[in-house]
Amino acid sequence: MSDDSFDVIVAGAGPAGSACAYALAREGKNVLLLERGDSAGAKNVSGGRLYTYALELLEPGMYLRAPLQRRIVREQVMLVEGRRATTLDAADPAWGEGVPQSHSVVRASLDEWFASEAEGAGAVFASGMRVDGLIEENGRIVGIRVGEDEMRAGVVVAADGVNSLLAQQAGLFPDVEARAVGVGVKETIELPDSVINARFGVSNEEGVARVAIGCTEGISGGGFLYTNKGSLSLGIVFNPEQAAANGRQIQEIFQDFKEQPGIAALIDGGTSVEYGAHLVPEIGYHGIPKRLHREGMLVIGDAAQFGINTGLVIRGMDLAIVSGLAAARAILKEGTPTGPAYMAELEELALLPTMRAYAEFHGIFGISRIFREYPALANQALGFLFNVDGKVPPPMLKKLLSVVKENVTFRQLAADAWKGYRSV
Numbered sequence: 001m002s003d004d005s006f007d008v009i010v011a012g013a014g015p016a017g018s019a020c021a022y023a024l025a026r027e028g029k030n031v032l033l034l035e036r037g038d039s040a041g042a043k044n045v046s047g048g049r050l051y052t053y054a055l056e057l058l059e060p061g062m063y064l065r066a067p068l069q070r071r072i073v074r075e076q077v078m079l080v081e082g083r084r085a086t087t088l089d090a091a092d093p094a095w096g097e098g099v100p101q102s103h104s105v106v107r108a109s110l111d112e113w114f115a116s117e118a119e120g121a122g123a124v125f126a127s128g129m130r131v132d133g134l135i136e137e138n139g140r141i142v143g144i145r146v147g148e149d150e151m152r153a154g155v156v157v158a159a160d161g162v163n164s165l166l167a168q169q170a171g172l173f174p175d176v177e178a179r180a181v182g183v184g185v186k187e188t189i190e191l192p193d194s195v196i197n198a199r200f201g202v203s204n205e206e207g208v209a210r211v212a213i214g215c216t217e218g219i220s221g222g223g224f225l226y227t228n229k230g231s232l233s234l235g236i237v238f239n240p241e242q243a244a245a246n247g248r249q250i251q252e253i254f255q256d257f258k259e260q261p262g263i264a265a266l267i268d269g270g271t272s273v274e275y276g277a278h279l280v281p282e283i284g285y286h287g288i289p290k291r292l293h294r295e296g297m298l299v300i301g302d303a304a305q306f307g308i309n310t311g312l313v314i315r316g317m318d319l320a321i322v323s324g325l326a327a328a329r330a331i332l333k334e335g336t337p338t339g340p341a342y343m344a345e346l347e348e349l350a351l352l353p354t355m356r357a358y359a360e361f362h363g364i365f366g367i368s369r370i371f372r373e374y375p376a377l378a379n380q381a382l383g384f385l386f387n388v389d390g391k392v393p394p395p396m397l398k399k400l401l402s403v404v405k406e407n408v409t410f411r412q413l414a415a416d417a418w419k420g421y422r423s424v
């Protein structure tokens with residue numbers, strides 16, 4: 001049995017763990033970064049859009065050397081009703097020019113790069129090392145176990161993702177509840193850049209982010225599509241409880257999404273090179289456990305349930321990086337930090353205030369008609385407005401009202417508007 005000792009042990013080399021290890025190692029801390037996968041990123045699944053301000057916070061200019069894919073210059077929202085779809089397309093070639101905004105990323109290369117940055121700054125990085133448990137002495141976490149080996153540290157940072165074994169072992173929160181997470185599936189589809197550029201109306205460095213609503217058979221959730229260099233990331237995120245009650249396999253619903261004409265045309269001829277499924281924190285601020293620290297231990301990233309999903313914007317990687325930086329700053333200030341130093345950094349770096357600002361947003365997903373009736377309504381209304389068949393059209397207002405009535409009652413509309421208003 002070995003008995004190694006470090007200032008800090010970080011468990012998990014996702015964006016949270018690598019950011020934390022990097023920020024500590026560059027200040028001369030003796031850091032061990034452990035990853036259970038064969039390489040950093042080997043086990044990770046993400047939609048693939050990173051809000052790069054987080055890297056800028058970690059170190060000015062860092063985002064310029066990260067393996068980013070395409071700068072997002074087109075934001076699209078697709079409202080799906082079966083084979084029909086209405087797509088809003090907001091484009092601005094200046095988005096993100098010279099400043100960090102958002103870029104598509106491929107997790108395998110991002111995570112590998114990030115862990116190597118931590119290593120380059122002086123951290124010891126070991127992959128293929130699954131942390132199996134914590135060592136506790138006199139009520140304090142003093143290290144971790146990997147198989148038979150024990151490793152000790154002044155602080156253990158749990159960066160082991162959404163279903164954090166370590167935070168659960170530390171008694172900080174029970175098993176993840178189904179209502180608090182989404183299940184995401186994602187496929188990477190290779191296509192030549194020239195094809196991607198032509199289909200999406202962008203140049204080589206520019207990218208598109210699309211969210212889709214109405215493609216989940218009425219289940220709370222939605223689809224996403226990001227353009228990378230030489231590939232597309234296509235996926236769907238669901239509420240697992242509703243998906244289980246729906247009876248159809250997630251893969252079947254995902255297949256329907258891929259066959260939706262508006263999506264099928266974009267991925268046509270592509271080669272599927274990767275498929276994965278993963279949990280994602282869904283309920284935002286109200287899902288954060290009451291305590292994110294124990295004596296000798298801090299919890300960061302998805303393990304702390306840091307996530308924001310507004311339906312249009314999905315944020316997790318940026319919050320993971322910011323929380324990793326917050327933990328590092330607390331450790332650098334206080335040595336072995338008590339929780340308040342970490343919590344203060346989360347405030348200072350605007351992570352908790354931002355999550356509070358979106359705290360009620362999850363209520364939007366309680367409006368079940370967003371996932372079926374309203375996309376249908378939009379498609380039917382626009383279908384009517386664009387239709388020319390040589391016949392005398394019905395009075396426009398009357399027809400539009402009848403389209404509304406076919407999908408929702410005015411009572412439901414008023415109730416949903418009120419709920420939506422209260423959520424934002």
Ligand SMILES: Cc1cc2nc3c(=O)[nH]c(=O)nc-3n(C[C@H](O)[C@H](O)[C@H](O)COP(=O)(O)OP(=O)(O)OC[C@H]3O[C@@H](n4cnc5c(N)ncnc54)[C@H](O)[C@@H]3O)c2cc1C
Pocket residue numbers: 011012013014015016017034035036037040041043044045046047048049050051129130131132159160161162165183184185186235236237277278279280300301302303306307314315316317318320
């Ligand atoms: C389908 C999907 C789409 C998403 N889309 C986006 C998006 O577009 N933009 C965005 O910002 N976020 C997105 N997210 C969320 C984002 O992926 C997470 O918020 C982010 O990865 C959190 O980073 P993390 O470092 O905290 O955790 P993770 O990325 O989960 O990393 C945890 C790491 O810890 C390792 N690990 C786990 N247990 C152990 C252990 N016992 N010992 C050692 N290592 C361990 C894992 O292998 C992993 O490498 C998406 C998530 C999903 C599922």
